[in-house]
Amino acid sequence: GDSVTQMEGPVTLSEEAFLTINCTYTATGYPSLFWYVQYPGEGLQLLLKATKADDKGSNKGFEATYRKETTSFHLEKGSVQVSDSAVYFCARGRDDKIIFGKGTRLHILP
């Protein structure tokens, strides 16, 4: 069935390091793809999204490109900050619903 698979955490990096969080999906057709972020003590927030193949979503220095060939939507950031510490969820749309991956906890050390 439809699913989203993302790399398990926790991921621990030093400040200013390069970040990649892998995400792949299974689906029929071309679903919309999302990355959500959950900061400590807060609700989920949409970080970025892409609605069709080759689209690149970007926000707050984060980027992800919709790769149809590899069914992937990897999240990247060139230089992470301590404030980026959070849980990141990859997700895909299905009708009006959203299917989430399991989440990846990111720790950034100063």
Place this chain on the structure above:
Amino acid sequence: GAVVSQHPSRVICKSGTSVKIECRSLDFQATTMFWYRQFPKQSLMLMATSNEGSKATYEQGVEKDKFLINHASLTLSTLTVTSAHPEDSSFYICSALRGLGYEQYFGPGTRLTVT
């Protein structure tokens, strides 16, 4: 941005009692809201879709008589956990759908502990 609130943020109840959780869209109207359950270190599991003025649609495996959903207005949906048991202890999150497409706005969640 759009704001969705949940109340209460934390609740502790005794086994066998019922608990109501409210989800409100504060600055927009939402004909559709969603209820999720999140287990520790796991993903959000969609429980049900709440539609204003009609019955909720439950996902497979979710007991509709145990998790009562009422979407009484365009800004309020409630989830009532009836006859709660310790295994119902979890983090419950709601979201509200704004406009067309998949733009869901999430509440901060409610931590339910059943003793």
